[in-house]
Amino acid sequence: MPDVPMFQLDGVGVDYPTPAGLVTAVHDAAFTVPHRELTVLAGPSGSGKSTLLRVLGLVDRPSRGSVCFDGTETTNLGHRSRRLLRRDHLGVVFQQPLDNLLEYLSVEDNLHAAARSARRACDAAAILARLGLAHTADWRLTALSGGQQQRLAFGCELARGSAVILADEPTSQLDEASADLVLETLADLVADEFTVVVASHDDRLIALGSHVVRLREGRVAA
Numbered sequence: 137m138p139d140v141p142m143f144q145l146d147g148v149g150v151d152y153p154t155p156a157g158l159v160t161a162v163h164d165a166a167f168t169v170p171h172r173e174l175t176v177l178a179g180p181s182g183s184g185k186s187t188l189l190r191v192l193g194l195v196d197r198p199s200r201g202s203v204c205f206d207g208t209e210t211t212n213l214g215h216r217s218r219r220l221l222r223r224d225h226l227g228v229v230f231q232q233p234l235d236n237l238l239e240y241l242s243v244e245d246n247l248h249a250a251a252r253s254a255r256r257a258c259d260a261a262a263i264l265a266r267l268g269l270a271h272t273a274d275w276r277l278t279a280l281s282g283g284q285q286q287r288l289a290f291g292c293e294l295a296r297g298s299a300v301i302l303a304d305e306p307t308s309q310l311d312e313a314s315a316d317l318v319l320e321t322l323a324d325l326v327a328d329e330f331t332v333v334v335a336s337h338d339d340r341l342i343a344l345g346s347h348v349v350r351l352r353e354g355r356v357a358a
């Protein structure tokens with residue numbers, strides 16, 4: 137099905153209950169995410185990027201609208217079906233590198249643990265070589281720079297076999313040199329035919345995106 141996008145959203149709205157009543161974080165969002173490209177959800181703080189990323193990751197259901205994943209409408213699927221889609225196809229990388237990793241395990245064992253969580257085996261040496269981390273296999277995570285930790289977080293998604301990798305502000309906690317490592321990794325993943333969706337207000341990351349969805353106050357800009 138070459139014409140079916142990885143994600144197609146139509147009329148998506150997200151409300152959050154608050155003590156002051158419902159707050160609408162996303163209004164009537166409609167956009168597609170193509171296969172094998174870097175899509176950036178770009179916008180200032182509070183524009184709804186993280187909210188949409190959780191909807192795309194099938195973590196949260198929208199309050200209304202439709203979210204198709206690779207041709208399958210997901211909003212009416214049961215909890216178990218959504219969990220299986222998440223486990224088998226979707227990986228999420230959070231902004232704090234260590235939130236993605238298990239600090240008590242070595243670098244290599246983090247990859248094995250990630251693979252096991254998706255009921256797979258992985259070639260840890262090959263993944264580390266590809267991330268430029270071959271020499272760190274038996275290191276503790278605290279010996280890695282922030283950029284190396286974040287690279288490893290993407291490596292864990294490779295180990296899990298995630299075809300789609302969703303990342304929330306993956307460079308925002310990093311200095312420039314570490315952020316550079318992450319930008320290189322994102323470009324590599326797309327060159328290798330992964331579909332990557334990133335929420336960011338980092339101009340360099342936005343420039344790297346081949347598809348940019350601009351958000352402002354919960355709305356997709358024209």
Ligand SMILES: Nc1ncnc2c1ncn2[C@@H]1O[C@H](COP(=O)(O)OP(=O)(O)OP(=O)(O)O)[C@@H](O)[C@H]1O
Pocket residue numbers: 152153154159160161179180181182183184185186187188335
């Ligand atoms: N759990 C929640 N309960 C109530 N309101 C929320 C909740 N999560 C987000 N919001 C509100 O929804 C809007 C969008 O938030 P969201 O975190 O998606 O934006 P963002 O663009 O990712 O911002 P940031 O870059 O600061 O993380 C904001 O007004 C926020 O205050």
